[in-house]
Amino acid sequence: MVKPVIAIVGRPNVGKSTIFNRIVGERISIVEDIPGVTRDRIYSSAEWLNHDFNIIDTGGIDIGDEPFLEQIRQQAEIAIDEADVIIFLTNGREGVTSADEEVAKILYKAKKPVVLAVNKIDNPEMRDQIYDFYALGFGEPFPISGSHGLGLGDLLDEAAKHFPKRDTKDYEDDVICFSLIGRPNVGKSSLVNAILGEERVIVSDISGTTRDAIDSYVTYNSQKYVIIDTAGMRKKGKVYETTEKYSVLRALRAIERSDVVLVVINAEEGIIEQDKKIAGYAHEAGRAVVIVVNKWDAVEKDEKTMKEFERKIREHFLFLDYAPIVFLSAKTKKRIHTLMPMIDIASENHARRVETSVLNDVIMDAVAMNPTPTDKGKRLKIYYTTQVAVKPPTFVVFVNEPELLHFSYERFLENRIRDAFGFEGTPIKIYPRERK
């Protein structure tokens, strides 16, 4: 399902990030050692009553050294491009400012619904202050208070009225959606072109359903794929296109729609911090991951080079130890043929269900081999394990006390499950649950 997207726009200090965090709620990352995932979040999924949607805090996208007004203009443009509904946020304590009017001017031109909110209305006596805001021309202003969490329900109800009616699935179940993410210039577009140009790849046209114009449809060995091309999404001439935050936003949106994410690395440059961040997003989202080392042609090699590079990747991407690594060259097409089979394996494992009885045998053997931990004289007891979901495979372990299942023992169980069933290319999740 494609979720509707809400973007919050408005000049600095009106309370965009406060509102964003309120709406998103406590969604703290469970994997703390992944850089950049929990810090300065600008894009997240959220829920309101029976609505699932995504939300963008455009205020978090800083546009380089542009002057203040230009920055907010560009943030408004991003909202127009990316969102289904725009929440235009203002500050009731300061009244309408010229910067608000600037934002309004840009939003008038948008063919997107705009809901006007007046923030910092912390108590009912302040409600009179919203009337000035009718002048902005977006109808009834919604009084809210980010710090006190007031009025957000009415605001979101109004926003939800404008959500597009999408009750179709993005694609059929048998289609594998994959995306290529990575820093600019690692060769993502070249790689898409190389895949499309491959001899056994048939470029096709999948009919119907909602779809993005820049998605490519291909068939390979009678398997259907959709390639979500983040690089191809670039719009020429937009300044914000080159900012890091914006490319992160793009990547997150592509990841969300993917079964398998190809994390593309430039072999010439090695791994840098930003690569880790990007890979972290894919892992965090629970997607299958294949690491693609591109520009392998440009590297001087001997028989040890590949092993050495692999070792470095493993060292940098500890959290992606399940991801297969493919070395190739989009330019010379060398080893391109190794990619599609890896995508298939990762996708298959991502959707894999294991038999409960076999699973419990594996867990019992694991416990026999390495006794469960104790804490303050109490020992963890594992009663039963069951797989509750796929994409990614998710397991619930019924135990006497969930707190006793420490990270290291959970990791041990994960490794035993992987040893027994494979699961190459996919993260797996394990949750303890108390059984009395």
Ligand code: GDP
């Ligand atoms: P942004 O720059 O638009 O993202 O604004 P922030 O969310 O960073 O908020 C700017 C300041 O306004 C912070 O000091 C917030 O604590 C404060 N603020 C946000 N919402 C409210 C509110 O509803 N009432 C009051 N009184 N202050 C608020």
Ligand code: GDP
């Ligand atoms: P993107 O920004 O990630 O989409 O990267 P592009 O596909 O635009 O490629 C960036 C640059 O790297 C271009 O000049 C490509 O010709 C070059 N490039 C892409 N793939 C390869 C490769 O496999 N080997 C070499 N030597 N250059 C490549």
